[in-house]
C-alpha cells in the first residue's frame with residue numbers, strides 16, 4: 001500500500017496537468033546563415049527596400065516585422081509631416097538595411113542631444129550613406145533597436161543631399177527637428193506595444 005502511494009506521487013509529479021500553459025514571447029529576430037538562404041532579402045510590399053546581414057552567420061529581424069515597422073513608420077511620418085503614406089514610404093525606396101548582432105564602434109559621433117563624442121564611440125546604428133543603414137540587433141525587438149532613428153537620417157540625407165544631420169538637434173547641421181525626435185519616440189512606443 002505504501003509503495004502504491006509512493007508511485008502515485010511520482011506519477012503526479014512527472015505528469016503535470018495538461019492545462020499548464022507556457023507563454024513564449026514573440027521574437028522579431030531570426031538566426032541567419034548565408035549557406036542556407038540568400039544574403040539579401042527584399043522586404044515584400046515595399047519600394048525595393050532590402051535587408052542583409054553583416055556576416056554570413058548572424059542575427060537579423062524577420063522581414064515580416066520589418067515590413068510592419070516600415071508601415072507604422074510611414075503612417076506616423078505622414079501624420080507628422082503632412083504627406084501621404086505612400087509618399088512617406090517612397091522616401092525610403094531602395095534602402096539597404098544591414099543588420100548584425102555584432103556591435104560596432106566609430107572614432108567619433110554625435111549624441112542625440114548634439115554633443116560631439118570622440119574615441120571608440122559604441123554605436124547601435126549608423127547611416128552609412130543615402131542608401132545604406134546599419135542597425136545593431138541588440139534584443140529580440142525592433143522597438144529597442146535604432147532602426148527608426150536611422151530611417152529618419154536616411155530621409156534627411158536624401159533631402160539635404162550632402163549630409164544626414166549627424167548632430168541631430170544640435171546647431172551645427174540642419175535638418176533634424178524636435179518633430180523628428182518626437183516621431184521616433186512615438187513609433188518605437190507603438191512597436192513596443194505591438195510586441196515588435
Ligand SMILES: [Zn+2]
Nearest residue numbers: 149153166168
Ligand atoms: Zn543619429
